[in-house]
Amino acid sequence: MKLKSLLLATFFATGLNTAHAAEGELSIGTEGEYPPWSMADAAGNVTGFDADVGNLLCAKLEMKCHFVVQAFDGLIPALKAKRFDIIISGMSITAERKKQINFSVGYAELANMFVVKKDSNLAGVKDIETLLTSLDGRTVGVQAGTTHAHFMEKRASSAVLKTYDTLDQMQIDLASGRVEAAFADSSALQDFLGRPDGKDFQFVDVKVLSTFDPTLGEGIGVGIAQENTELKARIDKALCELVADGSIGKASQTWFKTDISRPCQ
Template structure:
């Protein structure tokens, strides 16, 4: 997983410039534990929407994909350390992250929601402002290092926010009653609801889009090192073509049962 990049980005790894995208390999950092965005098996094989987007990009750029599995909150430091060339991991584009790395155009966006036990006071709420007020004093689960975590810290500072390295850890605490609710994108929560542990839970009927607050970002993009302008231009062109021809939408229909592709702005 940590082999030296051999062709396209060997010059980048050495800090002496950029090579042609047709010359070799694209190393992609991804979490591997955020279904259906990114799932990695014991052998390190990666599947999910992120893997599809990566493979589509590699095909467009005529390079070989190599996925590197990394904890989500370590993805940006690892990219800056040149452990891989790009991040494709359901990462929302935010101003804070732009201070550290660059991004491609946004290519996808999915609503964010809370999940709560059926019959609970939270589960009955349908209004955004009422929901935020009701979260005061509640134990709220969220994955560390995400836009969801930053949103909670900003909007509900009086909640008892519990952060987790992975969704699985958060879902275990939710199922066992250690937390009152959890906040994530709707796809991750639907995955939980489809499991036996999720049978007594439901989505809170308040969809929270990135337009509500800039903390939630500007859609999902490919993370790229700030000095790699040549690669950014190639990825932007490829992504816009893949969204326009329906390839990204087709993949999102497969994984999310809906088209979450985002046309180039």
């Protein structure tokens, strides 16, 4: 959080509007604290699947990438304020978000899952309806501003929802027992399970897909300002080509060990 605050303070102190700051440069807003999607180091360098997609897109458009680290729930307001040109941050395309910004075609999709302690009576649940009912009165962690938070509010309103600014904060509380379950995309939680503090936890064997509830979106897309119709057309074309030629699938294999690319509809 200190790094993020410092980066944001430096960014806003300059008073610069990075959108369209330089000819041939595409400024990209991303979270920077959501492995393996987006990770920022102390120097502000961004790596992860989102960074790979951004760099592939910039190469296809013959533009230079410039990443701007921003808290996830501040990405849409910052885009609308023209602090960067687009968002690439594992952001699901949803009806609510489309009221504020436009999106590219969906280029990826990953299952959403719950993590609980191995000795939890939730661990053996095998179907989504039973799982949602079993969450009644239980404390569940989600990241603020995500489709996971909106899904829980809609489909498991009797659960006690605890929201976090970052994935790390949520996982610390999960490991310490301050929440009984955490809900996020499977890739983010897989990272936690592979660490020492995650050794006593496991996935609930229920994959929650967007086909189950539209609250979870229409795949992952690039966020674009509503007025930038020309840029959207260029990005859509480029993404469809990058999915078709296997570039995005190859990047996802690097970070997720599986192909999460989504063919253009």
